[in-house]
Amino acid sequence: MTSETTDQVSSPEKLAQLLEGSGYLADPGVATAAFLALRMRRPLFCEGEPGTGKTSLAVSLAESLGMPLIRLQCHEGIDAAQALYEWDFPRQLLHLRALEAAEGGRLDVDTAEQSLYTERFLLARPLLRALKAAPCVLLIDEIDRADDEFEAFLLQLLDENVVTIPEYGEVRADVPPLVILTSNRTREVHDALKRRCLYHWLEHPGLEREVAILRSRIPGIGERLAKQVTEAVQRLRAMELLKPPGVAEAIDWAQALAALGRDELDAESAAITLGAVLKYSEDLDRVRAQLDALLA
Incomplete structure (x- = not known):
């Protein structure tokens, strides 16, 4: 892992080089947005379709900059206690009993209460851990799932x-932690939150960059297979699927083919490995019926 401070990252191009060292091939727009977030000490709000590399950007930034990554996975109903802190009530209760026993039942209420609310009994959740651990990368993932x-x-x-x-x-x-917020845009996030952030919309990579991503993430994969998988994945994204594949699924598909010893993508190898790239039976059926067009 490379240890770099934010002050040593002198340009978007330098940051892109660091990210490439951790396996993340950032286009100029992503590299510039992340660089500005570092320099301006502003949160970066990354929005885009699933599988465009939003979460991977935060992971790679942490690795590239030599910072710990702290992740808060948002979900419906998440609240401050789950995200920030809780008190360890069982340990507090044991502590009170121990105090009472030590004092022979004559417990001073004020002293006991003060002893309960200390670092010893504080359970730090991701947001509090990020404040205490900074500098770090704080990933607030899928904020659109929260309320x-x-x-x-x-x-x-x-x-x-x-x-x-x-x-x-x-x-x-x-x-301040470097805060990366991600959204798959299942709902609109309020302007009050967006105003506090820099914003970047992530697209799926183009053909050449996605081929380069596969070759960097899968050592030894041939250029022909990487290009065939990328072309097929990009055709899949143009189809009306329940879950179009992202870059992660493209990597999984290429890895599956490589694990089977295949050096090209043909109808047979595609048919037996589609489960690596498609995750709904309806999508599998639709694509199997159009394999010739997919591999054309």
Whole structure:
């Protein structure tokens, strides 16, 4: 892992080189957006279709810059307790019992209460860990799955890099984390959140770049097979599928073919490995009926 500070990343081109070293081939737009997020100390909001490399960008930034990656996976119903912190109630209860036993049943209430709300009993969830561990990369993944209330909760953290825990006090990051938010646009994220971020829309890569991605991620794969898989995947994306394949599925497909010792993609090898790239039976049936067109 390369250890680089943000000050040493002098340009988008330098950052693109670092990302390439971790296996992420960033186009100029992605490299520029990530560079500006570093230099301006602003969150980067990455939006796009599933499989365009939004999450992988955060992972590769952490690896390239020598920072820890802290990931918050959003989901419906996520709340502050799951994202920020909780108190370890079972341990607090055991602590109270131990205090009571040590004091012979004569427990000073104020002293006992003060001893409960300390670092010892604080369970830090991803957002609090990111503030305490900074500098780090904080990935807030699939923010579009969360609700409006959770978005509102994030605003103070994105604005000030600080949270207040009533029983404990204020926790402020000495160095702001590099925050990457991703969205598959299953719903619109509010303007108040977007205003606090730089924004970049990620497209699926073009043919040449996707071939290069496969060859960088799968050592030893032939150029012919990488190109055939990429061409087929890009045709699949143009079909009306329930789940069009992303770059990750293209890599899986190429790896499956390589594992079977195939050096080209023909109708037979495609038919037996489609499960690596398509994840719905309806999509499998539709594509198997059009294999000749897919491999043309």
